[in-house]
Amino acid sequence: xxxxxxxxxxxxxxxxxxxxxxxxxxxxxxxxxxxxxxxxxxxxxxxxxxxxxxxxxxxxxxxxxxxxxxxxxxxxxxxxxxxxxxxxxxxxxxxxxxxxxxxxxxxxxxxxxxxxxxxxxxxxxxxxxxxxxxxxxxxxxxxxxxxxxxxxxxxxxxxxxxxxxxxxxxxxxxxxxxxxxxxxxxxxxxxxxxxxxxxxxxxxxxxxxxxxxxxxxxxxxxxxxxxxxxxxxxxxxxxxxxxxxxxxxxxxxxxxxxxxxxxxxxxxxxxxxxxxxxxxxxxxxxxxxxxxxxxxxxxxxxxxxxxxxxxxxxxxxxxxxxxxxxxxxxxxxxxx
Numbered sequence: 001x002x003x004x005x006x007x008x009x010x011x012x013x014x015x016x017x018x019x020x021x022x023x024x025x026x027x028x029x030x031x032x033x034x035x036x037x038x039x040x041x042x043x044x045x046x047x048x049x050x051x052x053x054x055x056x057x058x059x060x061x062x063x064x065x066x067x068x069x070x071x072x073x074x075x076x077x078x079x080x081x082x083x084x085x086x087x088x089x090x091x092x093x094x095x096x097x098x099x100x101x102x103x104x105x106x107x108x109x110x111x112x113x114x115x116x117x118x119x120x121x122x123x124x125x126x127x128x129x130x131x132x133x134x135x136x137x138x139x140x141x142x143x144x145x146x147x148x149x150x151x152x153x154x155x156x157x158x159x160x161x162x163x164x165x166x167x168x169x170x171x172x173x174x175x176x177x178x179x180x181x182x183x184x185x186x187x188x189x190x191x192x193x194x195x196x197x198x199x200x201x202x203x204x205x206x207x208x209x210x211x212x213x214x215x216x217x218x219x220x221x222x223x224x225x226x227x228x229x230x231x232x233x234x235x236x237x238x239x240x241x242x243x244x245x246x247x248x249x250x251x252x253x254x255x256x257x258x259x260x261x262x263x264x265x266x267x268x269x270x271x272x273x274x275x276x277x278x279x280x281x282x283x284x285x286x287x288x289x290x291x292x293x294x295x296x297x298x299x300x301x302x303x304x305x306x307x308x309x310x311x312x313x314x315x316x317x318x319x320x321x322x323x324x325x326x327x328x329x330x331x332x333x334x335x336x
Contacts, residue, residue, distance in 0.1 A: 009075050011035040011065060011111065012084030012126075013058075014045025016187045017179075021082060021225045023050055026057045028229070035074050035085065038062040046186045065107035072114040079121045080232055083111045086126065086159075089190045090152045090277065091336035097151035104155035105162065112166045112174075120173070124232050125163040127178040127241065128156050129217070129286050138249070139289035142178065142241045149281050160241070167239050175237040177228055180245035180288045184221030184312065185319035189335045192252060193218070193313070196259050197320045198331035206268045208334070210275035212253035217245045217288040220303035220312035230297035237296055245288020246301045248309060258306075262313045263321075274334055 008025060012018040013034030025032050036044050044060055063070035065085040075081060087093070087103045108125065115123045132140050133147025148154030160176055167174040183193040192209070199207045227244035231237045250258075253269075260267045276282075293299045303312040319325055 005029065005031050006080055007031045007033070007078045008080040008082065009033045009035060009078040010082045010084065012086065014043075014047055015084065016046065017182055017221060017224060018084045019046035019050065019186060020184070020221050021084070021228050022047065022058060023054050024225050024229065026054050032057070033059040033061055033074065033078060035061050035063060035065070038064055065110060066102050068110040068113065071110040072117065075114045075118055075120065081111065081115055081120050081123045082228060082232065083108065083123060084126045086156070088128070088152065089188070089336055090130070090150045091190070093150055093152035093155070094278070095336065100151050100155040101158075105158040108159040108162055112163060112172065116166060116170055116172050122173045122175065122232060122238070123163070124228060125160070125174055125176050127160045127176050128153070129178060129180040129243075129245065129288065130283060131157045131160060131178070132286065134283050135285040135287060138285065138287040139247060140243070140287060141289045142243055142292055149283055150277070173238050175231050175239070176241040177231045178241055178243050179224045179227065180217040180219050180243065180286060182219050182221055182224045184316050185325070189329050189331070192216075193255070193259070193316065194320065194329070195335070196256055197263070197317050198326065198329045200260065200263050200265060200267060201317075201321045201326055202331040204331070205265065206270055207256065208270050208272040208275065209252070209256070210272065210277070211282060212256070212269060213251060213284075214282060215249045215251045215285045215287065216255070217247070217249055217286050218255070218309055218312070219244060219246050219301065220308070223301040223303055227293060227297070227299055230293070230299040234297050240292070240296065242293050242296065243288045243290050244293055244299070245290050246304045246308065247288055247290050248305050249285070249287040250306075250309065258310060259313055259317065262310060263317050272334065
């Protein structure tokens with residue numbers, strides 16, 4: 001699938017990954033319609049801060065993924081759809097699980113129904129490594145059992161299965177991208193890496209964090225965005241679930257020390273009970289097998305291994321320590 005003037009819809013374009021993806025699609029020559037969450041402030045999320053030259057090329061559609069009429073209207077005339085809109089904060093899913101069903105499952109159903117009725121060429125649906133739960137074997141392949149260890153994870157499993165069912169039942173051209181823990185500029189402080197960086201950048205040297213022993217496979221946002229585009233442009237991805245990860249495992253505790261090294265400081269960690277997941281809900285280990293992405297998409301991470309992670313963390317810390325960016329964050333509060 002070539003990118004020249006192809007009309008695409010990006011849901012969740014106002015968010016962390018969505019804004020980076022939207023910008024990259026414009027740079028590559030796509031004709032982009034950005035679906036952002038309607039709000040009375042007329043905010044486009046992170047797209048408000050994109051370069052003027054890119055911003056003027058983006059068509060904005062403000063709506064709500066939970067509204068089937070609005071979703072179909074947004075999709076009209078689009079050949080390719082990237083579906084990223086979702087509620088993703090795990091702690092908030094303990095608090096308000098009903099909203100996760102409405103947004104993540106019903107919202108995805110709205111996307112699928114519209115895509116089927118309008119005959120889109122391809123739909124790229126966004127999954128998450130959280131659907132695997134704690135690894136039963138590593139590295140985790142796409143055939144690993146699915147385990148809903150949080151309401152968030154359960155809602156994403158439901159959304160993924162709905163997407164696959166539309167491919168199998170109606171031959172809808174669906175591909176599922178399953179990114180592992182993406183990090184980078186603009187990420188919400190509900191995630192561990194921005195939590196660490198913003199506390200250090202705000203002058204704190206005794207950090208308040210949750211569990212340090214779980215491991216994660218961190219994937220820099222540039223690699224994740226490249227994965228989205230590779231999935232969209234490959235005909236081999238239709239009907240497939242594809243991991244996008246670095247194939248490098250590191251504990252949260254070691255990540256703290258690596259960030260401190262990158263930022264030229266020393267820190268101590270204080271366990272904050274409020275930040276701990278319920279015991280059986282904590283995902284203890286994530287480590288991606290990315291062989292399928294390499295085979296089907298010819299994709300591979302540019303920020304892999306310890307040195308790749310360190311390079312990505314350096315770029316991320318540089319962005320967060322800019323006062324103009326840091327002011328968007330409340331480092332003295334726990335963000336759910």
